[in-house]
Amino acid sequence: MTSPRRAPAAARRSEATRRAILDAALDLAAEVGYARLSIEAIAARAGAGKQTIYRWWPSKGAVLFDALLALSDGADGPAELPDTGDLEADLKAVLRATVEEFADPRVSEPMRALSVEVLLDERLAAEYRERLDGPVRAMKLRRLQAAREAGQLAPDADLDIVLDMIWGPVRDRWLYREGPLTADFADAVVETALDGLRPRP
Amino acid sequence: MTSPRRAPAAARRSEATRRAILDAALDLAAEVGYARLSIEAIAARAGAGKQTIYRWWPSKGAVLFDALLALSDGADGPAELPDTGDLEADLKAVLRATVEEFADPRVSEPMRALSVEVLLDERLAAEYRERLDGPVRAMKLRRLQAAREAGQLAPDADLDIVLDMIWGPVRDRWLYREGPLTADFADAVVETALDGLRPRP
Amino acid sequence: MTSPRRAPAAARRSEATRRAILDAALDLAAEVGYARLSIEAIAARAGAGKQTIYRWWPSKGAVLFDALLALSDGADGPAELPDTGDLEADLKAVLRATVEEFADPRVSEPMRALSVEVLLDERLAAEYRERLDGPVRAMKLRRLQAAREAGQLAPDADLDIVLDMIWGPVRDRWLYREGPLTADFADAVVETALDGLRPRP
Amino acid sequence: MTSPRRAPAAARRSEATRRAILDAALDLAAEVGYARLSIEAIAARAGAGKQTIYRWWPSKGAVLFDALLALSDGADGPAELPDTGDLEADLKAVLRATVEEFADPRVSEPMRALSVEVLLDERLAAEYRERLDGPVRAMKLRRLQAAREAGQLAPDADLDIVLDMIWGPVRDRWLYREGPLTADFADAVVETALDGLRPRP
DNA sequence: TATTAATCGAGACGGTACGTCGAGTCTTTAC
DNA sequence: GTAAAGACTCGACGTACCGTCTCGATTAATA
Numbered sequence: 001m002t003s004p005r006r007a008p009a010a011a012r013r014s015e016a017t018r019r020a021i022l023d024a025a026l027d028l029a030a031e032v033g034y035a036r037l038s039i040e041a042i043a044a045r046a047g048a049g050k051q052t053i054y055r056w057w058p059s060k061g062a063v064l065f066d067a068l069l070a071l072s073d074g075a076d077g078p079a080e081l082p083d084t085g086d087l088e089a090d091l092k093a094v095l096r097a098t099v100e101e102f103a104d105p106r107v108s109e110p111m112r113a114l115s116v117e118v119l120l121d122e123r124l125a126a127e128y129r130e131r132l133d134g135p136v137r138a139m140k141l142r143r144l145q146a147a148r149e150a151g152q153l154a155p156d157a158d159l160d161i162v163l164d165m166i167w168g169p170v171r172d173r174w175l176y177r178e179g180p181l182t183a184d185f186a187d188a189v190v191e192t193a194l195d196g197l198r199p200r201p
Numbered sequence: 202m203t204s205p206r207r208a209p210a211a212a213r214r215s216e217a218t219r220r221a222i223l224d225a226a227l228d229l230a231a232e233v234g235y236a237r238l239s240i241e242a243i244a245a246r247a248g249a250g251k252q253t254i255y256r257w258w259p260s261k262g263a264v265l266f267d268a269l270l271a272l273s274d275g276a277d278g279p280a281e282l283p284d285t286g287d288l289e290a291d292l293k294a295v296l297r298a299t300v301e302e303f304a305d306p307r308v309s310e311p312m313r314a315l316s317v318e319v320l321l322d323e324r325l326a327a328e329y330r331e332r333l334d335g336p337v338r339a340m341k342l343r344r345l346q347a348a349r350e351a352g353q354l355a356p357d358a359d360l361d362i363v364l365d366m367i368w369g370p371v372r373d374r375w376l377y378r379e380g381p382l383t384a385d386f387a388d389a390v391v392e393t394a395l396d397g398l399r400p401r402p
Numbered sequence: 403m404t405s406p407r408r409a410p411a412a413a414r415r416s417e418a419t420r421r422a423i424l425d426a427a428l429d430l431a432a433e434v435g436y437a438r439l440s441i442e443a444i445a446a447r448a449g450a451g452k453q454t455i456y457r458w459w460p461s462k463g464a465v466l467f468d469a470l471l472a473l474s475d476g477a478d479g480p481a482e483l484p485d486t487g488d489l490e491a492d493l494k495a496v497l498r499a500t501v502e503e504f505a506d507p508r509v510s511e512p513m514r515a516l517s518v519e520v521l522l523d524e525r526l527a528a529e530y531r532e533r534l535d536g537p538v539r540a541m542k543l544r545r546l547q548a549a550r551e552a553g554q555l556a557p558d559a560d561l562d563i564v565l566d567m568i569w570g571p572v573r574d575r576w577l578y579r580e581g582p583l584t585a586d587f588a589d590a591v592v593e594t595a596l597d598g599l600r601p602r603p
Numbered sequence: 604m605t606s607p608r609r610a611p612a613a614a615r616r617s618e619a620t621r622r623a624i625l626d627a628a629l630d631l632a633a634e635v636g637y638a639r640l641s642i643e644a645i646a647a648r649a650g651a652g653k654q655t656i657y658r659w660w661p662s663k664g665a666v667l668f669d670a671l672l673a674l675s676d677g678a679d680g681p682a683e684l685p686d687t688g689d690l691e692a693d694l695k696a697v698l699r700a701t702v703e704e705f706a707d708p709r710v711s712e713p714m715r716a717l718s719v720e721v722l723l724d725e726r727l728a729a730e731y732r733e734r735l736d737g738p739v740r741a742m743k744l745r746r747l748q749a750a751r752e753a754g755q756l757a758p759d760a761d762l763d764i765v766l767d768m769i770w771g772p773v774r775d776r777w778l779y780r781e782g783p784l785t786a787d788f789a790d791a792v793v794e795t796a797l798d799g800l801r802p803r804p
Numbered sequence: 805t806a807t808t809a810a811t812c813g814a815g816a817c818g819g820t821a822c823g824t825c826g827a828g829t830c831t832t833t834a835c
Numbered sequence: 836g837t838a839a840a841g842a843c844t845c846g847a848c849g850t851a852c853c854g855t856c857t858c859g860a861t862t863a864a865t866a
Binding site: 415445450 | 809810811812813814815
Binding site: 435436514517520521522524530531556562564566571573575577580581587590595597 | 636637638715718719721722723724725728729731732736757760761763764765767768771772774775776778779780781782788791792795796798
């Protein structure tokens with residue numbers, strides 16, 4: 001049984017060229033932004049032929065996808081979120097790190113570019129959820145699960161929604177440039193989410 | 202005090218053509234999606250010359266912007282969110298309405314198209330926040346303010362963050378197509394946000 | 403019986419605007435050449451509305467036509483070619499004057515522009531022959547006629563062709579920029595035409 | 604020594620497309636005339652992309668130029684004018700052929716279009732003289748030279764001017780539509796030029 | 805002298821074509 | 836067989852003018 005066959009035989013593929021293309025995509029996204037990010041420019045910057053890109057990736061978004069995947073694989077972040085026992089502190093630390101990442105154009109701009117592609121391309125969106133967002137989300141859920149088991153979260157909380165309530169505001173503020181994206185903001189989000197909105201008795 | 206003067210004298214402007222262009226933009230966005238939404242197509246559909254669009258709008262995003270503005274002006278929704286005294290019920294009602302809007306391609310597709318433009322164009326983003334998102338946001342804040350004064354929200358809650366925690370998850374789920382966007386989901390979000398994440402004593 | 407009525411009642415016509423338009427046409431032709439000579443530019447330069455041009459002239463060529471007509475009316479050259487009795491000397495004098503006119507961009511460039519219009523527009527060509535070229539040609543023919551009667555030209559010469567043989571080479575050299583357009587060239591043309599090509603016994 | 608390099612590497616150039624474009628240019632010029640001859644129309648008729656035209660030719664005039672060059676290369680007319688020993692007869696034959704060519708819209712209309720371009724574009728004019736008009740002119744001069752050596756032309760005649768005196772009137776009459784362009788007219792021009800204007804003793 | 809109708813400047817309008825960019829496909833040559 | 840190179844068709848971009856069409860605001864002949 002063969003795999004869905006989404007690319008030609010990878011055996012002869014040039015790894016150097018592959019890396020050059022992903023690097024060029026990242027660099028160009030950071031430099032000129034999504035609007036001016038063209039396949040032609042990526043190929044030229046990478047010293048590759050256009051066809052080489054089309055041979056291995058179905059779309060510009062897919063290139064960005066792999067480029068960002070390579071970026072995070074390279075960093076090879078911890079497979080798990082920190083668990084010091086103090087949920088609030090741990091979440092603040094992680095969210096502050098996220099805020100810092102968004103401040104780095106080398107990450108932020110390709111991410112924005114990929115976001116646009118994902119917003120427009122349902123197939124890419126599915127792949128994005130599965131391969132990029134998914135694992136991170138699962139990791140976050142595991143930490144929340146642990147917290148719930150430790151009695152730090154309401155036992156009946158819908159953890160998916162909890163997750164969106166914590167990371168969503170940060171992502172939105174970045175995506176729509178809705179306000180300053182600072183560590184203080186990250187802290188405030190965590191506190192507000194944990195305490196809930198109703199007055200405590 | 203004069204405005205920044207971003208367009209020629211509006212006196213002679215043809216209202217019929219303006220409407221035709223906005224309608225065409227809305228129709229086309231709903232029909233073919235952002236990817237295939239071109240100024241040329243809008244002009245052709247509207248029976249207008251391209252130059253007429255360029256005369257009055259600086260970008261495709263600006264057209265979409267006005268088109269959606271006109272759509273909501275037309276609806277001329279309530280200037281205030283409902284206030285029955287029951288915050289939870291009111292929020293659920295509003296959020297369910299939002300979910301329903303997202304289900305209508307005539308609203309959802311132009312909105313997605315505008316979102317993409319806003320994500321990419323800082324100037325448009327500023328205008329978006331000021332003229333489209335801003336008033337709605339202010340209205341939401343007023344309702345939360347009233348709730349806080351009525352003792353239904355923690356007195357020290359940062360209402361901006363509260364707002365993002367409630368509407369953010371819905372918008373994100375729509376934007377990234379992260380899961381089914383249902384009335385139940387809207388209810389769950391409101392409940393989770395209000396109750397907070399920590400276990401109640 | 404009414405005239406062909408090719409323009410509205412001229413009574414109220416603004417003479418100042420008419421002059422401004424013709425001047426602007428001449429100036430612009432001399433400055434930027436035919437390629438960049440647009441009705442919009444003429445109107446702007448003249449401080450006139452486009453419609454004022456369209457009201458009185460059917461085409462850009464017609465404007466140029468009138469502009470050049472006004473130019474030569476202004477000069478109001480002699481109604482007849484000089485006749486000193488010496489045909490060769492007279493022709494040389496006239497042809498040298500023509501050469502000099504072609505060297506003046508204020509005449510040459512509008513003329514070139516008009517030529518292009520005439521080449522392309524049969525109706526304009528007819529009017530050109532009748533009202534601009536015609537009178538000049540008739541004048542030339544009268545001088546040649548006089549010369550023939552004075553026994554200085556072969557009695558059976560076709561004067562129309564003679565005329566083309568004398569002025570044609572000068573106009574062609576100007577039109578196609580085929581070589582230096584000098585007084586010497588004018589002299590040589592006259593001499594060659596008069597002497598004929600066959601060896602004299 | 605390298606050429607001025609005015610176009611990309613011609614190695615990969617599609618000959619079929621090149622022919623299709625030149626043919627389309629010729630056809631359209633003959634059909635709709637210069638005024639309506641657009642690059643877009645040529646591309647559409649040729650089934651080519653506009654960019655392919657812009658890649659290889661700098662202007663519409665250059666396309667027409669090559670098209671007419673191909674036309675005459677195709678005909679591959681005699682490398683020399685006929686020389687029966689009878690100059691008058693030979694010139695009449697050639698001039699009659701010219702008159703006939705002008706009567707064929709498939710030649711005449713593209714020629715008129717090219718003329719307009721040449722009139723307006725000095726660079727094109729230079730190329731025109733060098734590559735289209737030049738060789739023909741040299742051929743004509745050789746025939747006149749031979750005639751002069753055979754004692755059929757005045758030994759001191761300026762052959763360039765002679766040439767203009769013979770072919771100029773025909774071209775002018777065509778260009779400006781100044782009168783019927785017939786074989787008789789061609790004959791009369793040759794006779795008048797040869798006999799000269801002065802009365803023969 | 806006041807009326808009134810045509811002309812005026814201005815410029816928006818629906819169009820056509822421009823010349824450029826990039827998309828995605830195809831072909832040729834080198835490795 | 837992959838890769839670099841780059842020509843190809845196609846579609847859209849944003850711009851320049853076209854010729855037509857209103858708009859008040861002159862303005863000049865008529866009442």
